[in-house]
Amino acid sequence: MNFLPASQIAIDEPASFRLLEPRSLEEAARLLAGESAVALAGGCDVLERIKTQWIRPREVVNLKTIPGLSGVSGREIGALATLAAVARESRLPAALRQAAVRVATPQIRNLGTQGGNLLQDSRCPYYRGPWHCYRAGGATCDALRGFTYEHALWGGERCYTVSPSDTAPALAALGAEVEVFGGGRLRRMPIERLFAPPSYDITSMHTLERGEILTRILLPEAPPGAGSAFRKAAARQSWDFALASAAVYVEMEGDRCRLARVVLGAVAPVPWRAVEAEQALLGARLRDRIEQAARAAVSGAQPLPHNAYKIGLVKRLVREALEEIAAG
């Protein structure tokens, strides 16, 4: 004998809100501290959720009116820079540009921002639908009882969603840091600390507190001979989130690998360091270790009922990324 909510499928316009347009980080942080406020950057994720009314904020805080957050240079990307601007910037490393250009579509890249791409919410269809799972504040994972085609090979714990961002693994492989405005001041941290595994906070994909704002992404200077590449596998060649992705960064000493970072996307709740793959490359000529690294990249994978194919995908993508770096 229940009164139940309607199926929500007939809703695709927002509930009423005020659009607030701060002119400074301090003002924005103050506005975002409210219980019912959300931040608006490119809108490619948050506006979809607002229109389908899975969230109904009373205030929407436009970050694009804050000056100084959208510039792009060879080592710095403003959080409000569009993905199109990132893809176009020839001074940025290959892996990041390759990742940025694979996001969604040209239209989304013209609006979507670098910061938004990193902070986007889980794309698990159960979480995004009417199921009251762990991530939505409930006490179960409905995907496990249903379809796990696109879920995690590693790092799942009660929740098995995957990190949907393409630029995140690339930036992690490049050793990026992020700058965050919070508590009235700016702080920096390695980009890995931006992402929240289920054990940290099962209801959020990132570690920012309410009122905090991502301001910049900073890249270290790459020594001569460094190389990077990014590869994405998706069922469609446009619009689709990755089924798996791989970003590789190497620093060479002569023809030997001195440092390697291999970061996988869409296979874990956070960008996933394939440490064994990195170790396979150290001290060797890249070409000699491609196969080994590809196989090592999938060690410890724990497939769910429907996602074992991702293991093969990861090997293929790591192999292709290494081949590209070795060739160039």
Add this chain to the structure above:
Amino acid sequence: MSDTPSRRAFVQIGGALSVAAGSLAKATGRLRRAWGGGVEPPAPEPVFRRPLELQVNGQTRRLEVEDRRTLLLALRDDLGLTGTKKGCNLGQCGACTVLLEGDPVYSCLLLARDARGKAITTIEGLAGPDGALHPVQQAFVDKMGMQCGHCTPGMILSAVALLRDNPHPGQQQVREALAGNLCRCGNYVKEVEAVLHAARGAAAGSGGQQSVIGSRRPVLDARPKVTGQALYAGDVRLPGGMLHAKVWRSPLPHARVERVDLQAARALPGVAATLTWEEVPNYRGDRRFLNGKARYVGDGIAAVAAANPYQAQEALARIRVRLRREQPLFDAEQALRGSPVRVHAGGPVAGFAAPQPADQHTIRFERGDVEKALKEADRVVQGRYTTPWQCHVPIEPHCVLARWDQGKLTLYDSQQSVHNCQRVLEKVLGLPAGAVRVIAPYLGGGFGGKCTDNEGKTLYQGIAALLARKAGRPVRLEYTLQELMFAEDVRNPFHFELRVGLRRDGSLTAIDCRAVQATGGYASSGPAVCAVAGEGILDTYRAEALRYVAYSVYTNTPVGGELRGFGHPQAVFALETHMDKAAEAAGMNPLDFRLKNHLREGDQLVTVEGELTPIRHSGLAECLERGAQTIGWRERWTPPQAKTGRLRRGLGMRMSQEHSGRDVANGLVAIRPDGRIVVPLGVGNLGTEAHTAIVLLVAQALGLTSDHIERWIEARWADSGSTAWDFVSDASRAVHCTGKAFYLAALDARQQLLATASRLLGADASRLELRDGRVGIPGGGRALSFAELARRAPRRDLASPRHGPGDLSKVLNEDTGRAFQPEAKLHPSTLALIQREFQDCLVGIGLYAYHPAAKSWGAGFAEVEVDMESGLVRVLRLVMAHDVGRAIHLDGVEAQIQGGGIFGLGYGITEELLVDPSTGIPVNPALHWYRPLTMLDYPAIDAIVVEAPDPSGPLGAKGMGENPVFNGAAAVANAIYNAAGVRVDEIPLTWPRVYQALQRAGRLE
């Protein structure tokens, strides 16, 4: 921290759950947290409107809008610029693309306020002040860069942005630039060609062509589509405005409605009318447009109309519905084995007329003794195949605007079948004939999902109509993307069990098929689809003994309606994968096996009417040979055992037939006293551009050359009040059936012109010719204009429309499942139209009912690459050869092959609606999860047109719009086997499935 928690309708929880429904019931917890634990919804939303200045197409426009207003709604509803189309409304289709400072963006994902101070360009801003088309628009006109046109404005703008940045792009660059514009008609090949044509600065116009039949020429409605002026149902604006309706839909798959409380909804400002299932009239069939028992998630229970969509949504949240859950049933086979669940009283099987018990099949056909033939075979090959739910997802979701005027109802609808829609709505609303008029000049794709041809459909128009009548104002009901994807009917899933008997020489003794289809909560087209799937199984191969038994079974899942192919895509996948196995069992190459065993001219076909008819004029052998040659089958095919390596390539093929329509068409051609020729087509304008082909037929019959068509012919379509009666524009019937009827009507008019001219000129009719609007003696002798002849010809008796022997075949009544012989008379509404509008005209009339032997034949070939490590499949090439009888409009025929091929490829490799097995809720009702193919997803395509004319078709033309859809699934599945040595007997052939097949077979690299 997570985002602000969600908020939804208020709830009251109590009582135990009767089903294991996962965490769904606790969804309410999600809402209570948002409201601070309360159970009442918050007060009505405060509304913030502010002045806003936008720069649109070089002009400053001033508005006052709410902060939540998207740029899309501001452009369409506040500024009246409806050229920017509304599609998914969630940034997943691209129809709403506009240029912002010259860069393409989705206007549905942009707040209007966020666009201030930036130059906005919409499609309306492209043409010159004198109306001269932008070169990209002109190129789309010349190269048929559109089918239904709903993606066209957005795509043109993306192309304009590309050419500004890169005036000389290559093909790949064009595809990447347009990759954010989905085209469900699959017209990508022509769209790319159009952009390249514009980049080359090619001259406007396709040149004066004299020939009409088989020509390339712009479609009749090209200009309105490229300028955004084409008015789709959601673009229609009425003076005095309109209300907006929303439907309360069940969150449960099976539940009885105990109470609907509308009090709180009615108290909201702006709410003008409400409707519940109890107010819906009773009519024939198992379904109402609002139901008292929910039989699938999304089933409509109640509805509300309010002053704007925001208020309608808010009102929806305040409708309280008490539901009593019932045990749901999701498994069709379980229902047949025996289940206490009753989706409908009367039994689990959907019959043509009524629900039936589990041991009564929906349809059965048998010829010869199958069991004996299987025993006599040297070998029997068995197999089991599974196909999924597929969604139509046209770029335009369904939309209807209902307006009453003194007891008469006008529906501006996105509709493929205006005449049937009129008939059905009159019936269910209890209105007299002629009280309803359905107007649908443009629809943004249909694919069978917009055919309101019987009472078993959703009949959403009834909801809008009743709300409009109660409110005394027009009401618009517009689907959201999710409503489009599963509240409306979809393609039903099937299980097929096939057995074939083989002789040593590779010929077949028997084909035996048992099919079980999950038709969903209501029968809709389930039984008819079972019948047509039978056609698919039985009408391609030679075998003495045939048996097909099908069960359409009720399940608490989305409902099976009509979707392009109507049973064939499912059946062809099963049959052609199975026959590939049979070929291998016989030790034969798949091509040779098919060349040996396909039905030939003179062999008997089983029709959906359950009768036998001999094949005539089949171009299948030519399709097989030319297709094989094009892909290099003989030179390049090797068996799977010969393949090595991690990446393996393979070739696969399939063949099939398809009927050329169903039911009856009326033809009517009226020559006015001023000489203009009115061609009032009842066909729907869903993007097939059949109107253009039919007008070419009329022009041919009346001696008009292509240049003169727009000058002399006034074509209109898809208005039940001003066009000749037609059945539905589906089933590949428009050119073959309606075209034949209109061709006959044009010949009828021609005969009258000649007879009158002969009398007036005193010359024998055989010495006269028709040329460009005049009838006269060739060689410059005396001639009379059509105008003069129309004024002076005697009025024709309308009792016997022109038709030939064999032009009125028996047709299937889908309500009863039995065949009937149509009468040789025009439909009363056609006669009424002639009476109303064409009294002073020379009127030609024709009649045609499709001939079941007029099959289109087709063969498809695919080349794939399989990654043996991951199951990743790349489709490299698709070669499709189709026997169309006669190509009337060549661009249109190619567009159907290419577009249908891409549509069918999606069915084969990416598309499936996943229904959660615990709750019956579709899991992936979004385009980025459901995955219709984009501009970057189609392989190299060869479209080969073969002509084996059929005598009953107009100049031999057969239907062909569906056959290309059957290529993708089977050809790719067979190619995967050829490459990797594994069979995947379930579609779509996603990477996880291929990987699983490789793993099970121990063939993973």
